[in-house]
Structures are given as structure tokens and as C-alpha cells.
Amino acid sequence: MSSTGIRVATLDDIPVGQGIAIDKAVAGTDDDIALLRDDDGSIYALNDTCTHEVASLAEGWVEGGYVECPMHSSKFCLKSGEVQCLPATENAHPHRLEVRDGEVYLFPNEAP
Template identity: 40%
Template sequence: MMIPACLLVDLPRGEAYRLDIDPPVSVFHTDDGEVFAIDDTCTHQDASLADGWLEGCEVECPLHASKFDLRTGAVDAPPAKRPVRTHEVLVQDGMIYVVPSTDAPNLPPCVAARLAGGPA
């Protein structure tokens, strides 16, 4: 399933767009013109990676400065220990589409409980 995120022209290089699905996904347009999508929630605590700082193919969480590789989801700097999930991105006719991963997300416990219907 392809989910339309936004038009490529509406996402400037060096910026991110948050796709409000469960769980949310961040779409990043790097300074080099590449487009990546990862889970929006930091695996350490409940913080939006779309609000973080983008440098090259790496995003820094705005809460505790964990860094994630946009290409692989790998943790590049602690305190996060688990990677974020990556998603396939397609650009067709100027529209950015995200194909959500079927892998289980690595969410912090408070977010996982909220999505499961439990206390946050």
C-alpha cells in the first residue's frame, strides 16, 4: 500500500514532513536531494524525529540527541539503543509516497502501550 505524503516541491531540502498514521512516519528530504522515511518516534522516548536536526543522512532527536541513520534506521549516537524502522519511498509525478514497512516498530514503552490501548 502506497500512502501519499506530500509533494516533493512542498518539502524543501533539509526539511522533514510528519505523516500522521499509526505509528507516525517522518519523511526527510536531504540536502543532497534524497528522500527517506523512518518511524517518527524516537526509540528512546516519545519525541518526534521530524522535529529533530537533519545533517546528511542522519537525524538527531530533539529530546536527548540520539542520532539515527536515515538509510538503515541504525542508532548512530546514544542514548537510544534500538534502531528506528525504515520505509520504502517512491516519488511519482512529483508526489512522495511511503510504503509502510511490515516489520514491527521499535517504539518506546509509553508509546507502545498507548497504541495497544493501555495506559501511556
């Protein structure tokens, strides 16, 4: 992996309050990666698949530091991936990101 990260998106690619999925083949990870843009404009990266059931967190609701799964409303902290409510009981895996000149760089499997 590059010490400069992998360029995966621009800020304009990720609407505020939403997410996009980066294919695991691009990220070099076991799961797709959800890039999630909080309502304050901050960007976070978590494994895309909800830990409760197969659903994309990139398709969930992003607000107030959390992403809510679109299937059963499990909630995860954007910063740590820590699960906030049932039915999920396992944390989502976070990944480090850097934003440079409006471009988003992913550091797969590195802690934020």
C-alpha cells in the same frame, strides 16, 4: 495496501534539511511516519517517534545522511534507521518511498 503506494506529500512539502510527520491513520502504521529530506535532496521515511524517548524525528535536524532527535540528540541513519549514538539504543524503523513526478509515495512497513 496498494502496490502503487500511498501518496503522502509532494517534494515541495518537505524542505531540505527538515522533515514532516504523516499521521499513522493515513499511513496505516503503529506510529506516525517522518518523511525526512536530506541536504542532498533525497527523501527517507522512518517511524516518527525516537526510540529513546517520546520525541518527533520529523522535528529533528536532517543532514549528511542522518537525522538527529531534537530532544537528546540521538542520531539515526536515514537509509537504514540504524542508531548512531546514545542515548538511543534501538534502531528506528525505515519504510520504502518512491518519488514520481514530484510526488512522494509511501509503502508502509516495506523495507527500503
